Amino acid sequence: MITTRLSLPSAIVRHGVLLLTGALILVPFIWMVSLSIKPPEEIFRAHFSLFPHHWYAVENYRKALTSVPLPRYMLNGIIVCATILALQIATCAPAAYALAKLHFRGRDLLFAMVLIGLLLPHQVLALPLFILGYKLGMLNSYAALIFPYVVSPFGIFLFRQFFRSIPDDVVHAARLDGLSEFSIVWKIMVPMALPAIIAFSIFSVVSHWNDLFWPLIAVRDENLMPPPLGIMAFRNEEAGNDYGPLMAAATIVVLPLIVAFLAAQKWFVDGLTGGAVK
Structure with a gap:
């Protein structure tokens, strides 16, 4: 194995x-936390100050948790993200196994359709999905x-790329032991692809936890609002935005x-860069 060392410069x-x-990536988050602990009169000061002269964190965070049902929004986000993730794994794992390990007519065409699905932004499908949901x-x-998110092309x-790194001999041995194709998926392939599942779980949860576009269209009941949509409750067109509690809610x-x-960054990196069998 050849390794190269970079020069000092x-x-x-x-x-x-x-x-x-x-x-550059961390600056917005640091600024968000800074605003969440400042009193209103310090937020719009002309000079820059990362730390407040008067600590106002307790008041902002208390207002964030009590002025709107933020815990309810968080619970909605957990329910929605957990359900989406479970259904995505249940549908994506068998589909990826079929594309990676089974040979049948039209397999390459189906995989091409998956790649096309990766290229389509979700906003393009918003109107057809809204009409379908209404019907x-x-x-x-x-x-x-x-x-709308049960099937994930990504x-x-x-999963297909990860399953392809698993030797075919593992699948053949499982078949000789009498396992069905679905048993191979859930008893052999999925446990071996745990790093890929963790990596995908992070992508899925972050994407749907932060999603504002589709919930803004699909729900109106405050008891169903996920966190990003619930945070908009701090907007006030007459009195102006209450930035301290707003930033506190965003931080939470x-x-x-x-x-x-x-907590999962090690498995996240392994899932994106490594294979199940070295």
Whole structure:
């Protein structure tokens, strides 16, 4: 195995670019937390100050949790994201296994359709999905927030690529042991693809936890609103936006995602870069 070492100037430039990129990504989050602990009179001061002169975190976070039913919005987000993820894994794993390990006429065409699905932004399908949801009578319900995402082209693609890295001998041995194709999927392939499943889970949960576009169309009942839609309750056209509690609510909504990613980052990287069998 040949390894190359970067020269000192190259290493300094590379790390400098990485640090600059990381700082640019973190600036909005740091500013969000900073505003969430400031009193209203300090938020719009002309001079920059990261830390407040008067600590106002307790008041902002209390208002964020009590002025609107933020815990209810968080619960809605958990219900919707968990249900979507479970249904996506249930549909994507068998589909990916068929595309990776089974040989049948039209397989390449089906995989091409999956790739086309990856290229289509979800907003393009919003109007047909809205009409379909109206015809089925499922608008303004949990089903309206869930059913457009049951099948994930990205999940099928990611699982297929991971399943292809598993030797065919493993599948042949399972068949010789008398396992059916569905048993192979759930007893052999899925456990071996755990890093890919964790990586996909992070992508799926972050995407749907932060989704505002479709919930804004699909639901009106406040008891069904997910976190991003619920945060809009802090907007006030007459009195103006209440930025302190708004930023506090945004911090509370983002915090579970950060904790989940930090806890699963090792498996996340393995799922994107590694195979099940080395």
